Amino acid sequence: MHGPQGDFSEAIFMVNKPLGWTSFDVVKKVRYGLQIKKIGHAGTLDPLATGLLLLCSGRETKKISSLQALDKVYTGQIVIGKTTPSMDLETPFNSLSSYEHITEEMVKAAAATFVGPLMQIPPIYSAVKVDGKRAYKMARKGEEARLQPRSITIHDFSIMSIALPSITFKVVCSKGTYIRRLAYDLGEKLGVGGYLHGLCRTQIGSYCLDNAYTLEGLLGTNSR
Template sequence: METIQQPGQVLLINKPLHWTSFDVVKKLRYKLKIKKIGHAGTLDPLATGLLIVCSGKMTKSINDFMGMEKEYTGSLVIGQTTASYDLETTPTDPVDITHINEGTVQNVVKSFIGLIQQTPPLHSAIKVNGKRAYELARAGEAAELKKREVEIKEFEIVAIDLPRIDFRVVCSKGTYIRSLARDVGESLGVGAYLSALCRTRIGTFKLEDALQVEEVLPPPQTLTSE
């Protein structure tokens, strides 16, 4: 295999819809002919947006990037729930939401700003007794996931057209926006699921500076056989 000899890169990638984060890494590994490459924070297949990919010596910085605060924009739908907290699974039949108004939504959203206890989704990559939680969920087994403390630094409602609510969130590492959407629905008493999500910032790195996977080209360096 031919590999490019280089000290390392930090690539800002706009992850496409329906791609896994590993799909992006796999594509870039092949395209750039680099063995040592990884991403700094998973995005769900149904999410889009900023994915930091590190290669070579820069993979040592992955944990640093993962520890940075994140910003997301997205949409949630109230009045229905799903097992995965997003559209990976089928929504339940809708319930009545005619008693919910913008003021109710704003008050609930404000209650989530600050340090909160959050339970990760059962459909997640967290390991339980050596198995991924989503594997257990798909097999019909109920995994017990522990609550974790995360920080919601900003939670802004951008638009409301019920049952849809558009929002912007700034949060600490380890925050599951799917769980946040689900918890908002629970606080409203009508349920909710995440219908769209885009990561717009990681630390000071912004989505507007990211490349599409197809735009990433091998650096102009000499190829050597390995």
């Protein structure tokens, strides 16, 4: 932890973001709960993701950009044989394919093809701006949002266990990587589609989820 114990007005501290909360929800709750005037987060997590959120307050907010640039570690589950427009469970399923012919060897071989530098297209349901508009807002209105590929690096894409259609994985990646897109692209590579079923960010640089506060621990029992 940075900053004096119990003093979060000038600090970098870690929070375990609950399922269903936006990153801004957490910042807002902590701002009012701890009465911190200046606070922000270093790296957005989707509402359906859980895990490590770095908060910076006071003068430590100047470090947000450098913290955002750190590599990240995620664990989660990909389900193959189905897809959704948002590439996770935010939107309904829009395709269904048989995965009976898929083997563990095929999954691991496909995952290996994503390791290294890649050009990745962000999901249409993302906060990326297209002509000044957020892509997800355009997608929800049925407008076409053409997103440009971005340079990212997947340092490691380990398949931890397979119980098809579910695949449990661990990813170590660079800033700007969308794990939803990686899940979708893995499904595409296998020819059956796929979506991100669950995601937890466990590490940002040397900051680890194991050392993070829960909102209850940080603010008391009234975390809502």
